[in-house]
Amino acid sequence: MKSVNASVDEKRLWDDLMALASFGAREDGGVCRHALSREDIASREWLIGKARERGYRIAADSAANLFLTRFGCDNDLPPVLAGSHMDSQPAGGKFDGAYGVLAAFEALRALDDAGLETARPVTAVAWTNEEGGRFHIPCTGSRAFVSGKVPEPDQTDEEGVTLADALKRTLDAAPDVERIAPGFPVHAYVEPHIEQGPVLEAEGLPIGVVTGIQGVRWFNVTVTGEPGHAGTVPHAIRRDAFQATLRAVSALSTLMEDPDDVVRFTVGHVSVVPNSPNTIPSSVRFSIDFRHPERGVLDARAARIADLIAREVRPCTAEVAMTTSMQPVVFPDQITGAIAKAADTEGLKHRALASGAFHDAAHIASVCPSGMIFIPCRGGLSHHPDEWATPEHCAAGARVLAGALAQLAA
């Protein structure tokens, strides 16, 4: 009989990745699979079908997090979890999130195929709405798992659909799936993911053992001015919400300047009302994404944002709301050690590195020992249709995961 690691099937995993990418496929080769969308629901059905073939326990909680469990010898023991998310950015790629879920599913099958019995159950998980693209609260699913309730169920997408309704629709589409309460005890959590940065590729390493995740603050800003006719209203009396936004974002960019280029500051979402060429904008809503590995830097600069915006938008007014605050996370040696050991066993070179992006693991880390496995991605590119990882690297990550899960669940 083959070892667990050797039972990882590179072609099977790759075929699954390509199959999952067909749900919400974009013409440019990318993927647009918003959380709880028709495409997301169809991709869940596809994965549930594969889990059913294997005889796994299939369950979902009120946040529509999907749990596929391979039974252990003692199913009263808290399981070892592995996985990621299946939703994508609007112009996303085939690997961000999807790889983690399918690598975990492949690890379960490798445990089967190797005939390995584990003491603990091992569960592949797909967390809901990690990207926050449709409902602007990222990691909805892993947050719900940690807190025991869905955050902001009344929030709406651009079409006015509430999160609660979208969750109901998704759960109703899979009536045969067992319903469980969110937030059960977990022994350990491992999340495989593409690096979304350039380090592993540049150093020619197949595996990154992730030491932690930088912290993040998200803000929604609404600037309110006064509409008017573009041809008649004198500039002296205008309250143009877009010009005010321009001043505010310009000042924020100065606040966020960093000679070491460690601060990450992005205004990614901007919507202008009424958005007509010959009407002075009456309001603008924009997002702020601000990240840094040190809590002190995050707190100090975040504290200055609201006052700075209020000053810059005059004579307009602004409302500034912090929607997300995640402290930097450090993963424990128990998990990083298991991952490093699994990679060593496989003869795969690896290095320690921190995550620039945040992940569901940042939330789950608050309820159990957690960690992440990175594989290289081409050009460090992600959140992009051209996002790419090789079949070899995908399989290597799944082998390291399978080895780590075998240790943690033994």
Place this chain on the structure above:
Amino acid sequence: MKSVNASVDEKRLWDDLMALASFGAREDGGVCRHALSREDIASREWLIGKARERGYRIAADSAANLFLTRFGCDNDLPPVLAGSHMDSQPAGGKFDGAYGVLAAFEALRALDDAGLETARPVTAVAWTNEEGGRFHIPCTGSRAFVSGKVPEPDQTDEEGVTLADALKRTLDAAPDVERIAPGFPVHAYVEPHIEQGPVLEAEGLPIGVVTGIQGVRWFNVTVTGEPGHAGTVPHAIRRDAFQATLRAVSALSTLMEDPDDVVRFTVGHVSVVPNSPNTIPSSVRFSIDFRHPERGVLDARAARIADLIAREVRPCTAEVAMTTSMQPVVFPDQITGAIAKAADTEGLKHRALASGAFHDAAHIASVCPSGMIFIPCRGGLSHHPDEWATPEHCAAGARVLAGALAQLAA
């Protein structure tokens, strides 16, 4: 028998204005009636029904311009036209455009009620898509009338519907309306409109005799950068299309500075792709609306726009396309004189003033003697749900129009 002027019915006109405002009524009291929309089609049916009751000739051309004609003694003579447009801004009011069409229709009824026979036919006209809110080419209808063909029929709205299809749908909805070719000979054109500026209200005058219209240049700009993950991509290698837009619009604002506050410069439409909080924007499309009464100023500053943008957006790239160029227009004494005389006859105080907004009259002025009548609007406000004119001022404008039409068609 009453005079033509005295036959204008203030209540009838006001009731029509309120009825027309119900097509596309917004909850905030404003109107959203996009050109060729379901609401626009319904409002046309309503007006056609009223014209049919009066026995007017009802015709439409390929641009869906609607012509309601009261016959003269010699219907081979080119008619006198009066009117405006029925489409609104997305967050527009009850008067912009609508007032001009209904004042013209009221003037026709006043001619009827006064029993006045005119030598020439007199036609109330509703031009298509003046605002350019849905299809971003303003004055589609009056341009088509002047050139003999619909401009850019393949242009699409935000949902991918072509202008050609939207026109067909609108025309098909009124199969009984006579179809005529665009661009027949016209003797004179008068467009009544709210001022959309503060002058008449400030001076307590009911009537403005419009001397001309300032020139305008519209541009569409597309800035192209590179998407990427907001948490991982170092700022040193980013090509953030929104940050590039911010630099470009900031430099444009400096270019357009004017101590006399005569230049009008507005960025009213901005759309960001993919518009997700944690993805670096890959492209931004924005509009430029630039106006001035002097052609020299328009030409000199407009000529610098493309190079300035190209320089500021680096390392992104930009495409800059001028979509509209209208020279300043001066209305002839023949029309301003007829309007002033009609106001004097009514004992209505008036003054000469230029239009800050552009209008269909700017196009029609190239094919026949044209002019405009302004009435005051509250606070100079327009393109806004709170846009307002009083019943008295609306009727005063219609009386002056009726008097001017009687002179011009006699």
